[in-house]
Amino acid sequence: MAAYLVFGIALAVITGLGFGVRTLRRFVAGVPDLLPDDLIGAQERSRRLAAAPAS
Structure with missing residues (x-):
């Protein structure tokens, strides 16, 4: 249970940091x-079937 919480928070933090990088946000x-x-x-x-x- 604690691992889900820790990794969920880590994922939210990493996502937030990713949105802070303009290059990633506007990719x-x-x-x-x-x-x-x-x-x-x-x-x-389709190409392979043809x-x-x-x-």
């Missing part, structure tokens, strides 16, 4: 061509 705005991981995975799956020989 997505600075990289407009960034695609979500699920979209990249779907594109890769390249696979028909069975």
